[in-house]
Amino acid sequence: MIKIPPEYKKGFTLFLGSKIDLSKKVLIPRIETEYWVKKALKEIKENIKKDEDLKFLDIFAGSGCIGISTLKKIKNSHVDFIDIESGAVSQIKKNLKLNKISKERYNVYLSSFFNKLEKKKKDISVKYDVIFANPPYVAEERIAEVGLSVLEYEPLKALFSGKKGLKHIRKFLGSAQGFLKKNGKIYLEFDPLQVPEIKKILKENDYKKAKFYKDQFKKYRFAKIEI
Ligand SMILES: C[S@@+](CC[C@H](N)C(=O)[O-])C[C@H]1O[C@@H](n2cnc3c(N)ncnc32)[C@H](O)[C@@H]1O
Numbered sequence: 001m002i003k004i005p006p007e008y009k010k011g012f013t014l015f016l017g018s019k020i021d022l023s024k025k026v027l028i029p030r031i032e033t034e035y036w037v038k039k040a041l042k043e044i045k046e047n048i049k050k051d052e053d054l055k056f057l058d059i060f061a062g063s064g065c066i067g068i069s070t071l072k073k074i075k076n077s078h079v080d081f082i083d084i085e086s087g088a089v090s091q092i093k094k095n096l097k098l099n100k101i102s103k104e105r106y107n108v109y110l111s112s113f114f115n116k117l118e119k120k121k122k123d124i125s126v127k128y129d130v131i132f133a134n135p136p137y138v139a140e141e142r143i144a145e146v147g148l149s150v151l152e153y154e155p156l157k158a159l160f161s162g163k164k165g166l167k168h169i170r171k172f173l174g175s176a177q178g179f180l181k182k183n184g185k186i187y188l189e190f191d192p193l194q195v196p197e198i199k200k201i202l203k204e205n206d207y208k209k210a211k212f213y214k215d216q217f218k219k220y221r222f223a224k225i226e227i
Pocket residue numbers: 026027028029030033059060061062063064065066082083084085088111112113134135136137157158159168
């Protein structure tokens with residue numbers, strides 16, 4: 001029998017010191033994600049101006065682990081969360097309560113990509129200082145490399161994104177620049193094999209600057225992207 005991941009058995013995990021409930025069976029946060037989020041938050045904190053309010057978007061939010069760490073570690077932050085799954089939306093709300101985040105500091109949207117925000121944009125400008133994105137990016141053609149317990153227990157829609165794993169990244173980068181403030185930044189997680197293709201997508205969409213970084217296992221895993 002395939003073993004249930006211990007995080008689902010316990011019902012929670014820790015992410016940068018915050019308790020993250022997983023009872024709705026959202027994706028279990030990965031240590032590679034924790035690694036880059038820690039670096040990103042440190043860098044953002046170091047560059048923050050006194051009393052500056054920063055507006056963040058955690059898109060493809062799942063458990064909400066990225067945005068919740070942001071709210072806990074950055075004092076004057078506001079975070080919008082987006083996920084396409086209603087289970088994830090209730091999981092995020094549960095985790096916000098669990099971590100005692102006050103209601104005026106966040107919004108949670110059930111939305112595919114930026115759809116809900118596009119509607120809002122007609123009335124007010126919706127722009128962010130920072131967008132965090134950990135989209136589904138596993139290539140369907142590499143399904144044989146995915147662990148059996150992942151395939152059995154974790155939400156497959158949180159993992160796979162077309163043959164090469166790039167469907168979500170391509171669509172996301174196609175519209176994300178419209179939701180960034182002038183000096184806004186995107187932090188994007190991906191598969192190490194996708195670097196050349198992501199560079200092409202960035203060029204096609206006129207992004208001006210991108211820096212690629214390795215994770216704790218010395219594999220390219222995330223990029224900081226600017227417009
Ligand atoms: C790789 S998981 C990331 C979860 C979490 N951010 C983390 O780092 O652990 C991707 C998430 O994207 C969501 N998702 C998939 N397609 C989406 C779409 N079109 N729009 C918004 N969210 C989507 C899935 O439901 C899943 O929760």
